[in-house]
Structure formats: structure tokens, C-alpha cells
Amino acid sequence: DQQVKQNSPSLSVQEGRISILNCDYTNSMFDYFLWYKKYPAEGPTFLISISSIKDKNEDGRFTVFLNKSAKHLSLHIVPSQPGDSAVYFCAASTNAGKSTFGDGTTLTVKP
Amino acid sequence: DTEVTQTPKHLVMGMTNKKSLKCEQHMGHRAMYWYKQKAKKPPELMFVYSYEKLSINESVPSRFSPECPNSSLLNLHLHALQPEDSALYLCASKDRVLWNTEAFFGQGTRLTVV
Numbered sequence: 001d002q003q004v005k006q007n008s009p010s011l012s013v014q015e016g017r018i019s020i021l022n023c024d025y026t027n028s029m030f031d032y033f034l035w036y037k038k039y040p041a042e043g044p045t046f047l048i049s050i051s052s053i054k055d056k057n058e059d060g061r062f063t064v065f066l067n068k069s070a071k072h073l074s075l076h077i078v079p080s081q082p083g084d085s086a087v088y089f090c091a092a093s094t095n096a097g098k099s100t101f102g103d104g105t106t107l108t109v110k111p
Numbered sequence: 112d113t114e115v116t117q118t119p120k121h122l123v124m125g126m127t128n129k130k131s132l133k134c135e136q137h138m139g140h141r142a143m144y145w146y147k148q149k150a151k152k153p154p155e156l157m158f159v160y161s162y163e164k165l166s167i168n169e170s171v172p173s174r175f176s177p178e179c180p181n182s183s184l185l186n187l188h189l190h191a192l193q194p195e196d197s198a199l200y201l202c203a204s205k206d207r208v209l210w211n212t213e214a215f216f217g218q219g220t221r222l223t224v225v
Contacts, residue, residue: 041218043201043216044214089153089154097161101153101154102153103152
């Protein structure tokens with residue numbers, strides 16, 4: 001049973017446009033959500049997070065939206081840049097401190 | 112210093128070998144993690160250490176043996192591995208084992224079992 005799902009394995013967007021990456025979860029005990037970015041041959045790096053008591057968190061070009069009733073979150077990147085090309089993992093945590101990751105979405109931003 | 116350093120970066124070992132993976136952080140974090148990641152799959156949690164004590168073992172086979180000698184170091188001892196254990200092994204650390212903090216990951220050790 002996969003509790004965190006990223007249904008789009010890949011996404012391609014033009015430089016300057018918006019990238020929207022989606023994530024769905026099934027476990028209602030998750031109350032903290034994170035996005036990580038991973039370049040080849042490197043470990044994941046933290047990008048942005050959101051607590052379940054919020055519905056939006058913004059950090060520069062990156063905004064995460066949380067819809068608790070739909071158990072859905074999304075990451076918006078605007079404007080997208082070629083350096084944003086990477087694999088993006090959605091992760092969800094319970095208050096026990098364990099994080100569950102989605103399968104990842106490979107974002108390609110074309111110049 | 113916001114780095115988590117893992118050594119070696121690559122490791123090839125036979126099924127009868129004994130080897131160790133090492134992880135080091137100097138951020139004063141008191142929670143450290145081992146993850147296993149297969150190709151095109153998400154990282155899967157193996158072990159969690161909190162204040163140098165093992166707090167979570169995700170039913171990992173005993174051929175993987177973690178060790179936390181001090182608050183900065185985390186080892187993963189490997190013995191009698193199988194080819195299906197070939198994967199990227201990631202170490203991560205957090206300020207504390209709390210749900211609402213982010214993890215800092217190392218670059219990983221690419222392990223191949225032959």
C-alpha cells in the first residue's frame with residue numbers, strides 16, 4: 001500500500017512558465033509535508049515544507065499548496081528555470097518522526 | 112557546516128565480504144537515518160537513531176547492522192549481502208526526531224553486490 005503517490009513520473013515545461021508537481025496521500029495521520037529535490041549522483045535536498053494547519057506556504061519561486069480534504073498537495077515553481085531540472089520527491093511525516101516518500105517526478109525545464 | 116558526508120561513494124562487494132558504510136555530520140543533529148533507494152524508487156527508511164540510540168528498525172534483515180558510536184557518526188555494517196541488496200544507501204540527519212523538521216541527506220553510497 002503506497003501511502004504517498006506522485007502519479008506523474010515526468011513533467012516537461014518551457015523556461016519561464018509555471019511547473020506544477022502533484023502529490024496525493026492516503027494516511028490521514030500525516031501532518032507535515034515536504035518537497036525534496038534530487039540531482040543525479042547527489043542526495044535529496046530539502047526545498048519547502050508545509051504543516052497540516054496551513055494550506056499554503058511560499059518561499060521565493062516555490063509555493064506548496066495543501067488540500068487536506070482531498071489529501072492532495074502540489075508544488076508550484078514560477079518562473080521555471082533550467083537549473084530546476086531534477087527529480088522532485090514529495091514526503092509526508094507523522095508525529096512519530098517517520099517520513100514516507102513518493103516515487104518522484106522528473107522535471108525537465110527546456111530553455 | 113551543513114553537510115552530511117558519506118564514504119565510500121561507490122562500493123563493490125562479494126556476497127561473502129564484510130564491509131562498512133560511514134556517515135558523518137557536524138551540525139549537532141541528534142537524529143540520524145539510513146535509507147535505501149533502488150533505481151526509480153523513493154528512499155525507503157531502514158533505521159533511525161535518536162540521541163545515539165536505535166529508535167526505529169524497519170524490519171531490516173540482520174545482514175545490515177547499524178552502529179552509532181557518537182552523535183556525529185553513523186555506520187552501517189554489511190555482511191553476507193545478496194545481489195538484490197545493490198542500491199544507493201543514503202544517510203540523513205535531523206535536528207531532532209521531530210515530525211516537523213527537514214532532513215539533510217548525504218550524497219549516498221552506491222553499493223553493488225556481486
